[in-house]
Amino acid sequence: MLKKERQAYIIQQINIHNKVLSSDLCVQLAISEDTVRRDLQELAEEGKLIKVHGGALAKSFHFTIESKQVYSLPEKKIIAHKAIDLIKDGMLVVISGGTTMRELVNMLPPDLNATFVTTNVPIALELLEHPNAEVIFFGNKLLKSAQMAVGAEVVQRFGQIKADLCLLGTNSIDLNFGITDLEWEIIEVKKAMIACAQKTVSLAISEKLNSTQRLQVCALDQVDVLITELAPSDEKLLPYAKRGLAIL
Amino acid sequence: MLKKERQAYIIQQINIHNKVLSSDLCVQLAISEDTVRRDLQELAEEGKLIKVHGGALAKSFHFTIESKQVYSLPEKKIIAHKAIDLIKDGMLVVISGGTTMRELVNMLPPDLNATFVTTNVPIALELLEHPNAEVIFFGNKLLKSAQMAVGAEVVQRFGQIKADLCLLGTNSIDLNFGITDLEWEIIEVKKAMIACAQKTVSLAISEKLNSTQRLQVCALDQVDVLITELAPSDEKLLPYAKRGLAIL
DNA sequence: AAATTATTTGCGTGATTATGCGGGAACGCA
DNA sequence: TGCGTTCCCGCATAATCACGCAAATAATTT
Incomplete structure (x- = not known):
């Protein structure tokens, strides 16, 4: 040779x-x-x-390590770290978008052997950097504001899979209205993501607790785990724990 | 002898x-x-x-070794510029991957109103930056090496559209073997992209002329236009012109 | 056709490069 | 701290290369 x-x-x-x-x-x-x-x-x-x-x-790897940390808030890192423990080898994980998720993907242990399904372009790109992750992208029309694929095609394809875990970056979460979001097309997709997964995890920094947007993604009882940067015993989280959510 | x-x-x-x-x-x-x-x-x-x-x-080896570095950018810019003139308002454009394409997308005039279909993640991300472009991503399993979606699902969906233009980033092009590529899964997708478009344009820097890889994407007669950084009168291009390709 | 010239080829020599091995230093992890 | 791994350095070996030269071949001229 x-x-x-x-x-x-x-x-x-x-x-x-x-x-x-x-x-x-x-x-x-x-x-x-x-x-x-x-x-x-x-x-x-x-x-x-x-x-x-x-x-x-790889050179790119080095760059991502050095540059991405700049705009990643420490809270998001804490949250991401907690969430990673939920992902086990061989799992099929549905993952939404957002900077918290980017951070999470970045921190995935290199030897993790899992399959990830997403509709978010930056997340997909980040996942491609991972040495062992298999990446599935459900595509269709892309929504500029969220940099993700939306539409009936996407929803339908989520209906065809059974995922172990759904990691949901959360804009707003509220005791009464559950998880809410801004755009119609986004909540359609998120609904589908939740529906196909056995377990739904909401990742939200504490600022987003008790805030609402116009459109409901799902009620609180459809969420199994809530991850914030706060200690599980924090009083802000007590009402959520009472509703049956596991807190990390 | x-x-x-x-x-x-x-x-x-x-x-x-x-x-x-x-x-x-x-x-x-x-x-x-x-x-x-x-x-x-x-x-x-x-x-x-x-x-x-x-x-x-073979010369093609040189490319794989230099791949991650964005080399010969000026040439790629010339090529991209020539190709942009082919894209008109209202068109449905199928676009593959590669750094030349990234350059092209970057240079798209902001007022252009076209729809782009791609399976390449970085290209999709770049397209999302454009203010007016509508972006469709045909997704499925993502191939790490090419950062693009591959597989039957993708091929099938290209079969369901009729595009005006197919912009093909080209690894290797040769008079006899036509356009060739490295991986089986990639050529399947590229074939589908060519098949669905009325007009196929190959973008290749002149180094890539007369080089071959193992797998054939399509014969030369399926390509309508060849764009390189050379002047159309350059003698390296003459044989291609004789085969009926338009040269830019 | 013969002679001359130019080109190509093979070989020998010494230089260069590539590779593997051993020993000691440096590193990372528990 | 100690232990195993990985790294670095120098050396030996073998393969490959570059150069000059002479023989062989081809091309050209006379």
């Missing part, structure tokens, strides 16, 4: 998985670890990847 | 295997390694292949 060929293979692997392990490569390519390391070093010098202990990372 | 004959054989081998080893060639052709090396060097100077230690690689 030619050297350039090997390096092309490494680049390919990097582009797909966003990372490579030296140990893996030397098995796959049937060469010594030393040669792998030399290849990685060369490619790193050419700026094609970033060499780290044990292997190498 | 004549020199030209040998070199033709080498080119042939390169086209089939995407690489050759000097050591193999000198056995197959029954000549000394020195001669092989001289031949490879000549062919490399003519730009027919890339010489590396131990043999030579």
Whole structure:
């Protein structure tokens, strides 16, 4: 095997998985670890990847780590972290949009082997960066304001799956009106997402508690878990706990 | 054996295997390694292949190795600019992926009122930035390497539309093999995109002319327009013009 | 046809490159 | 802190390359 060929293979692997392990490569390519390391070093010098202990990372990966943290609020990180524990290997997870979700996807453990279904373009892009996640995008007409696919086609396709978990980024949640949103087309899709999942989790920073929008996505009793950045014992959450929601 | 004959054989081998080893060639052709090396060097100077230690690689290898870097941006901008003139108000445009396409979408005039259909996530995201474009995303399982949706669902949905224009980012285009690509799932989608459009336009920087990959997307006669950064009178384009392609 | 010239080819030599191995240093994790 | 892994460095080996030169071949001239 030619050297350039090997390096092309490494680049390919990097582009797909966003990372490579030296140990893996030397098995796959049937060469010594030393040669792998030399290849990685060369490619790193050419700026094609970033060499780290044990292997190498895609350049884009590095950027996302460094830049995305800038506008991610610490609260959202806390929420995302709590939610990640709910995702187990082999699950089929329906996931909506929003910056909290972006953060969550970013923080997914690299060895997680789950399938994600979304209709949100930035989330899909972020999910594609994950080495092991399988990503399904239910597409159709895209709604500019929410950067997500909407419409009957999408709703219908959610009707054809049975998901384990629905992670719902939540704009507004209220004791009486449940989860609400702004646009008709969005709530249609969110309804479908909730309906197809066994368990629905609402992710909301505490500011969004007890606020309402015009249109109802679902009543409170359709939500199983509520995740905020607050401690479960916080008094703001007590009324929700009384309604039967698990609080994290 | 004549020199030209040998070199033709080498080119042939390169086209089939995407690489050759000097050591193999000198056995197959029954000549000394020195001669092989001289031949490879000549062919490399003519730009027919890339010489590396131990043999030579097809030009297409160069692309995969450079892939993540947005190289030859100025050329891509020229190409994108030429292609934009083909898009008129009210059109339904099918658009594939690639950095050239990203550039094109970026350069779209803000007052353009067209509908775009794509299966590529970054392109969709870029299109969403446009104030007037309507964006349709045909989704399904997403392919990590190409960041696009693939599979029967997608193909089927292209079968349900009649587009005015298909803008095809092209990896490799060749007089005999037409447009080719790397992955089975990708060519299936591209085929569907071409089939549903009245007019197919191939966007390719001149480096990609006369290179091939393993799988054929379509023959040359299914392409209506070829756009490169070269002047239409350039001699590299003449054979394509003779095959009936409009050159921009 | 013969001679001359130009081109191509093969070989030898020494230089360059690629690769693997061993030992010690550095790292990461518990 | 200690242990296993990974890394870095120097070296040895083998493969590949580049250069000059001479023989062989092809092309051109006389």
